[in-house]
Amino acid sequence: MSTTQSVNESIGKGYAALGRLGQKRIISIGALVAVLAAFSVIVAVQHGFTLFLQRIFDGLSNGFIYAAMAMALVLIYKATTVVNFAQGEMAMFGTFIAYVFGHSLGIPTPLAIILAMLASALGAAGIERVLIRPFDPRNHLAVTIVTLGLFLILNSLAGVIWAYDNRAFPSPFPGRNRSFSVFGANLEWANLFTWLTVLAAVLLVSLLLSRTKIGLAFRSVSNSLESSELLGIHIGRTLQFGWALAAAVGTLAGTMIARTTLLEPNFMGRVLIYSFAAATLGGLDSLGGAVVAGIVIGLVQTMSGGYIGFIGSDLAPTVALVVIVGVLLVRPSGLFGSKRVERV
Amino acid sequence: MLHVDGLHASYGPIEVLHGVDFHVDVGEVVVILGANGAGKTTTLRAICQMIDTKGSIQLGGETINGRSTTEIARRGVAHVPQGRGTLTDLSVEDNLLAGAYTRKDGEVRADIDRWFTTFPRLQERRDQHAGSLSGGEQQMLAVARALMSRPKLLLLDEPSLGLAPLIVKSLFAQFAQMNQTDGLTILVVEQNANIALDIAHRAYVLEAGQTVLTGTADELRHDDAVRKAYLGY
Numbered sequence: 001m002s003t004t005q006s007v008n009e010s011i012g013k014g015y016a017a018l019g020r021l022g023q024k025r026i027i028s029i030g031a032l033v034a035v036l037a038a039f040s041v042i043v044a045v046q047h048g049f050t051l052f053l054q055r056i057f058d059g060l061s062n063g064f065i066y067a068a069m070a071m072a073l074v075l076i077y078k079a080t081t082v083v084n085f086a087q088g089e090m091a092m093f094g095t096f097i098a099y100v101f102g103h104s105l106g107i108p109t110p111l112a113i114i115l116a117m118l119a120s121a122l123g124a125a126g127i128e129r130v131l132i133r134p135f136d137p138r139n140h141l142a143v144t145i146v147t148l149g150l151f152l153i154l155n156s157l158a159g160v161i162w163a164y165d166n167r168a169f170p171s172p173f174p175g176r177n178r179s180f181s182v183f184g185a186n187l188e189w190a191n192l193f194t195w196l197t198v199l200a201a202v203l204l205v206s207l208l209l210s211r212t213k214i215g216l217a218f219r220s221v222s223n224s225l226e227s228s229e230l231l232g233i234h235i236g237r238t239l240q241f242g243w244a245l246a247a248a249v250g251t252l253a254g255t256m257i258a259r260t261t262l263l264e265p266n267f268m269g270r271v272l273i274y275s276f277a278a279a280t281l282g283g284l285d286s287l288g289g290a291v292v293a294g295i296v297i298g299l300v301q302t303m304s305g306g307y308i309g310f311i312g313s314d315l316a317p318t319v320a321l322v323v324i325v326g327v328l329l330v331r332p333s334g335l336f337g338s339k340r341v342e343r344v
Numbered sequence: 345m346l347h348v349d350g351l352h353a354s355y356g357p358i359e360v361l362h363g364v365d366f367h368v369d370v371g372e373v374v375v376i377l378g379a380n381g382a383g384k385t386t387t388l389r390a391i392c393q394m395i396d397t398k399g400s401i402q403l404g405g406e407t408i409n410g411r412s413t414t415e416i417a418r419r420g421v422a423h424v425p426q427g428r429g430t431l432t433d434l435s436v437e438d439n440l441l442a443g444a445y446t447r448k449d450g451e452v453r454a455d456i457d458r459w460f461t462t463f464p465r466l467q468e469r470r471d472q473h474a475g476s477l478s479g480g481e482q483q484m485l486a487v488a489r490a491l492m493s494r495p496k497l498l499l500l501d502e503p504s505l506g507l508a509p510l511i512v513k514s515l516f517a518q519f520a521q522m523n524q525t526d527g528l529t530i531l532v533v534e535q536n537a538n539i540a541l542d543i544a545h546r547a548y549v550l551e552a553g554q555t556v557l558t559g560t561a562d563e564l565r566h567d568d569a570v571r572k573a574y575l576g577y
């Protein structure tokens with residue numbers, strides 16, 4: 001009888017905690033929206049609407065890339081509860097593969113990118129099998145350190161193979177350098193296509209996770225390792241799928257940004273910092289959260305760099321760090337993450 | 345079907361089971377009785393190799409010590425853990441689909457419908473996250489999910505815990521029926537000895553990590569020590 005009572009009591013406490021969590025989450029999201037809206041109104045009035053719209057477009061172009069990279073980070077985090085520090089370097093490597101396919105083998109750029117995504121997925125599956133699977137998935141520290149090592153290896157390997165020269169990465173989209181005007185602000189076709197490509201990738205990933213058997217296994221493993229084992233789900237293979245999927249998404253993001261930044265072994269460094277910020281803000285285990293937060297971070301970066309004089313483009317990465325630390329301090333589970341994340 | 349001999353199990357350096365012996369034959373319902381901390385949960389976890397074990401565990405004549413939990417599940421052992429272990433972030437329906445993960449036949453949908461008919465509460469909540477179900481609903485879901493794998497052996501860890509007496513009664517009636525009509529073999533761990541002995545063929549008593557008593561359900565029901573400790577009269 002007393003067991004029943006205590007069970008009921010703890011269930012009641014659980015529900016109450018959930019309710020509070022929901023309220024806090026709504027407050028955080030509301031506060032963020034309010035701050036951004038107020039800032040937008042002030043700068044739009046002060047500096048003109050056209051410039052403001054231009055900054056929005058620039059911010060979105062960055063933001064969608066961060067969204068894609070953040071999604072890759074979240075895929076691995078959901079599966080393993082580990083942040084993959086090598087995610088950016090894996091994307092860099094994949095982008096170089098696309099470059100080789102396109103530049104050296106003469107394959108049309110869109111096809112070269114798709115082939116490179118497949119190659120990255122295969123490579124990541126191999127990495128998971130050889131470097132990650134030998135470790136107990138519950139040993140988060142070991143896996144984290146492996147990803148740090150992987151970061152260094154991939155970075156120097158790319159340096160050895162391709163040297164540290166800047167290379168131009170061709171745009172996969174039609175309408176090169178052409179743009180159109182929206183209320184006086186310029187929007188490049190290529191940027192618009194980038195947004196659409198990332199949105200398509202987000203849609204594809206969520207369909208894959210919600211509609212396929214391996215997607216079900218993935219969601220099950222990220223929910224509970226132990227229960228998944230009891231259901232006969234192969235943990236290793238499921239995590240491998242997560243690594244492959246994340247790598248393909250990462251390579252897509254890499255090729256989308258290389259078009260604008262030039263390609264060299266360190267080119268993902270900055271992108272990764274913003275993507276970390278986005279993944280943290282979104283809640284680390286929420287795919288939708290990562291996408292929304294990626295776009296928010298892109299906007300915050302462009303707006304703060306563009307409008308706040310002393311930040312400029314040099315201090316902009318600091319803003320990302322401020323976001324990471326701020327979120328971890330104030331709201332460790334981010335805007336959309338589950339409470340589970342706070343435990344880590 | 346399941347033969348356990350001289351089973352020792354430990355959590356790190358602390359040994360919790362010090363020689364547990366029992367067996368479950370095909371088509372039987374066997375109950376293990378024991379007080380809090382006797383090692384009932386640990387015994388079930390040991391069968392699924394979720395902890396380090398010594399001694400022999402044979403499933404269908406094959407030793408399964410050292411196999412992975414995943415592999416044992418794939419050999420037809422479905423385990424409803426204490427605390428249910430539902431996938432809280434997944435919908436009720438996805439939980440059931442995940443239960444059928446190892447199956448390759450085309451009757452998964454039909455089975456889902458079967459369990460929805462058995463547990464109408466689950467059908468009403470099919471799109472809800474499992475984590476938002478009540479304790480009793482989660483227990484139903486955990487049982488239905490385990491049965492979705494069409495197991496050869498069902499392991500139940502205190503299925504009556506935290507449930508209203510009426511629900512306990514109907515749940516155990518389900519177990520008895522599945523044993524009789526589908527020939528499902530069941531090993532159930534319980535403190536609610538009354539209801540468990542009602543559906544069981546044989547029973548064991550576990551005390552401080554050792555099996556101390558065994559017999560048919562009827563024999564144990566009339567055993568003085570069992571009556572005092574577990575039946576309460």
Ligand SMILES: Nc1ncnc2c1ncn2[C@@H]1O[C@H](COP(=O)(O)OP(=O)(O)OP(=O)(O)O)[C@@H](O)[C@H]1O
Pocket residue numbers: 355358360378379380381382383384385386387426535
């Ligand atoms: N994860 C663990 N680490 C260390 N010791 C444990 C752990 N789980 C259980 N124990 C110990 O093992 C012993 C047996 O626990 P077990 O959970 O098997 O008991 P039980 O018979 O299932 O009890 P209950 O009826 O309360 O569920 C207890 O003394 C407990 O303290």
Ligand SMILES: [Mg+2]
Pocket residue numbers: 384385386426501502
């Ligand atoms: Mg127990």
